[in-house]
Amino acid sequence: MTDGIKPFSFDTPGSMLVEWGGAKRMGELLSAWFPERNLLIVTDKFLHENGLLDPAVASLKAHGFTVTVFDDVVADPPEAVLMSCVERAKAAGADVVMGLGGGSSMDIAKLVAVMLVSEQPLSELYGIGKVEGKRTPLVQVPTTAGTGSEVTNITILTTGETTKMGIVSHQLYADRVLLDAELTVGLPPVQTAATGIDAMVHAIEAFTGQHKKNMMSDVFAKEALRLMTANLITACQDGTNRAAREAMLLGANLAGQAFSNSPVGAVHALAYPLGGHYHLPHGLTNALMLGPVLRYNMTAAASLYAELADVVVGPSEEGTQAKSANFVNFMQDLMDRSGAPLKLRDVNVPEADLPMLAKDAMLQTRLLVNNPVEVTEKDALALYREAY
Ligand SMILES: NC(=O)c1ccc[n+]([C@@H]2O[C@H](COP(=O)([O-])OP(=O)(O)OC[C@H]3O[C@@H](n4cnc5c(N)ncnc54)[C@H](O)[C@@H]3O)[C@@H](O)[C@H]2O)c1
Ligand SMILES: [Fe+2]
Structure with a gap:
């Protein structure tokens, strides 16, 4: 007799679409995926200014979405970036969140989706399994082939001069993931x-x-x-x-x-x-x-x-x-x-x-x-x- 399989669990987002050029029909995709129509896109200035979002935003607007773009994400994002993104999302009345960028943008998008509806202060979210309750719908669209943040339940924030801290909770898994490799073509x-x-x-x-x-x-x-x-x-x-x-x-x-x-x-x-x-x-x-x-x-x-x-x-x-x-x-x-x-x-x-x-x-x-x-x-x- 063999030992059999050691018990384990495996968690991952529920749905992934792999489609070259898929971002160009983002409006069609999102309208099928969610009933919400007030979208916050979390990204960085470089991607925004270089037009990487444009086809997706045009498609979203054509499908009746209100789109707010937060483009202040920086690499290894500090807490302040997250908090200003949450403020922006609340002011815009966003009811669905998209991370579109590298790991930094997707990490911020996860937590914004939580903090839009949660009363928990950020300081209570650090660690494993500390997030309570639900979040707003969340879709992740990576533009680097790197962190895999689109499928992880982790956000990493810079908390001091040289320190980083992680938030690990099931709620950080996205509802939907789009892998459109065309978005990665311009990565140097x-x-x-x-x-x-x-x-x-x-x-x-x-x-x-x-x-x-x-x-x-x-x-x-x-x-x-x-x-x-x-x-x-x-x-x-x-x-x-x-x-x-x-x-x-x-x-x-x-x-x-x-x-x-x-x-x-x-x-x-x-x-x-x-x-x-x-x-x-x-x-x-x-x-x-x-x-x-x-x-x-x-x-x-x-x-x-x-x-x-x-x-x-x-x-x-x-x-x-x-x-x-x-x-x-x-x-x-x-x-x-x-x-x-x-x-x-x-x-x-x-x-x-x-x-x-x-x-x-x-x-x-x-x-x-x-x-x-x-x-x-x-x-x-x-x-x-x-x-x-
Ligand atoms: N959540 C997780 O599981 C996890 C795991 C590892 C790292 N991280 C975090 O992810 C971040 C690193 O992510 P990253 O390596 O993807 O980089 P990043 O998101 O910090 O982006 C790095 C740079 O690449 C540029 N860029 C991104 N896509 C591009 C494209 N298609 N064309 C041209 N330029 C492009 C961005 O504008 C930015 O200047 C760190 O903050 C790290 O802490 C998270
Ligand atoms: Fe890594």
Whole structure:
């Protein structure tokens, strides 16, 4: 007799539409999805000013929607941005919310949908499962193939000079998700690389998670990694390549579903202090730490990395340790070719700060416990030195 399946749960948004060019018929889609007609779009200035929203907004107006655009979202959004978005949404009488942008815009949209109807103060929402009651209808439309925020129940806010805090609650799962890869065509090569590497890290870390890894998160993680490793370089080199953009967006989405159910580990734990102190983009910070952490985990996680080698390199007759090394080398080579900056020194992190970063990384206990190998402060410092 075998042991059977270890019990697990798997949560994700109820409905996803994958359609190239789907944003152009946003009005038609939203009128079928929701009875509400007063929409708030949460986005950032760059996307707004560059016309990325225009086809969607034109379609929405043609279908009778009142549309308010909040475009003050910034990367790693602080609490103040959220609060001014809530104020704007209330003043406009919004009754349905759309996040249209990268992870930052989608994160804010989730909480605005909650705070439009909830009396709970923001300070009471931090942590796991603290949100009570319902929210307004919520649709998410990613424009980066990265965070997978469109399918996660997490919002990350910047709460102080260098600190970020998370809100994790079931209500943050969207009602509807539109994956229109045409929206990602204009993402520049370096951002395509960095956000794509972030998404690949989600898949790898979900697959090697110590506690919540399960049969469904494994399926999503493997397919995510297969799609993205095969398409990252093409998407970086030829942003207009439809097949590559579609594979990256779907891959990032699958990876998001994987890590929303089996949380990330040491790459993210070591990446967060870099974002906090130097305001480096989230994807880039992951790209900087991935190589060192993969090598650090390579022996302990050998059987899992060997399984991933079968997915990204192809099956072979080699032993587990050799396959694990193949996987790590494959990922390092992919990163080298992607064009993302790969060393802390290249992004002006002062060498003297490394001990402080290692100390800070130890605060990410929520993530470090998921890593296949323990990471002490001394180990973290060695990893930052390797990344330097
Ligand atoms: N909720 C989650 O599960 C989760 C997970 C990881 C990270 N995050 C958060 O997500 C944020 C990072 O998200 P991100 O990496 O998607 O970046 P982002 O949303 O911060 O956007 C980065 C930049 O890319 C630009 N951009 C976005 N789409 C574009 C397009 N199609 N063409 C041209 N430019 C485009 C934006 O205008 C912006 O300047 C951080 O705030 C991070 O904390 C959330
Ligand atoms: Fe991430």
